[in-house]
Amino acid sequence: MIGVIATLKVQEGKNAEFEAIFTELAKQVRANEKGNLAYALTKSRTDPLIYKVLELYTDQDALTAHGQTEYFKAAGPKMGPCLGGRPEIEYLDGV
């Protein structure tokens, strides 16, 4: 199993637009990726501009496949204008 914590910072005033784009992406991930076990968009309780995506995959193949989907590749350019910096991605190994 592999875990991912993706931290995304949005620009002020862009929360709703970002959430709409990301929610649509998450729906596609959950509907289409057998190897994805969780893909949960959450927001910080202390900084309203910070989101964290909690992701779980069965293995590296599943994570690689996720990054190669058309909808994932399309989501980057869509949400880019909402973001206030580069996403931070932390990869974690399941125990």
Added chain:
Amino acid sequence: MIGVIATLKVQEGKNAEFEAIFTELAKQVRANEKGNLAYALTKSRTDPLIYKVLELYTDQDALTAHGQTEYFKAAGPKMGPCLGGRPEIEYLDGV
């Protein structure tokens, strides 16, 4: 939905003992808590003493119930001697 990222630091030489205790806890959480959607123990790729638990709950009631289970309350004293400091717990609101 509520997300939790629990960051746990273990003492050197305590990894195996910690993992055994936590894995047993995680099994009980997944087997007994309808409101728990994920409870994944992962370890850092950059610091071998750091673990992160990625947790998802349906709502606050489910998270509260988790903290009140006998096995959760019993796990603290068991894993305490393995830890190298207080756990850091981040609560996140599902979007």
